[in-house]
Amino acid sequence: MMQLVLASSSPRRRELLAQVGFGDPEFGFEVLAADIDESHRAGETAEDFVVRLAIEKASAGLALWGKSDAVVLGSDTIVVLDGEILGKPKDELDAKQMLSALSGQCHSVMTAVAVTDGKQTLSRLVETKVQFCGLTEEDILAYIATGEPMDKAGAYGIQGLGGCFVESIDGSYSAVVGLPLVETRNLLDKIKVAAI
């Protein structure tokens, strides 16, 4: 059987991949952090951007893993509001600007997942619409003070305190958190890593 490797430093992705059926993260799959340049290229659509990053993370992970007989999985999540891409906030001011822009609005969360074994690379893009309630400046400052927004696209976590800002979603909850479960399972099936 092929060794499954998660190329991610995100604890959420580790937990979600365990949910796909690989048992204990310690034994079912290996994890390594694949650092890549996450800059957006001029003229690149949000869809192309997020898929490219997922593929680059998987490919960088495969290169780092360095052995054959592995399937490496990479993923990327961005928030898109009125055509503008929001990644992880640079600092608290950036987080404040993002949350103010998201307040009372509907945005898209795009998550791409990619798997590669060096011979073939497969990817999927999942888009979820998220409606935020209106936020006061007080709400935003109190939320930033918790530290939760700082490592998350769009400066919020639906799975945490940020869930209180989400009125509704249309799409995949797991994709918003960082890894779409249905599509990930299908991709792994396709590339032939049997779930335990």
Ligand SMILES: Cc1cn([C@H]2C[C@H](O)[C@@H](COP(=O)(O)OP(=O)(O)OP(=O)(O)O)O2)c(=O)[nH]c1=O
């Ligand atoms: C919108 C949203 C994003 N996120 C997270 C998912 C991603 O981990 C993060 C977006 O940054 P990414 O660059 O996709 O991932 P990462 O840097 O955390 O991890 P990796 O090593 O795999 O590159 O935002 C949430 O946890 N909850 C949410 O509600």
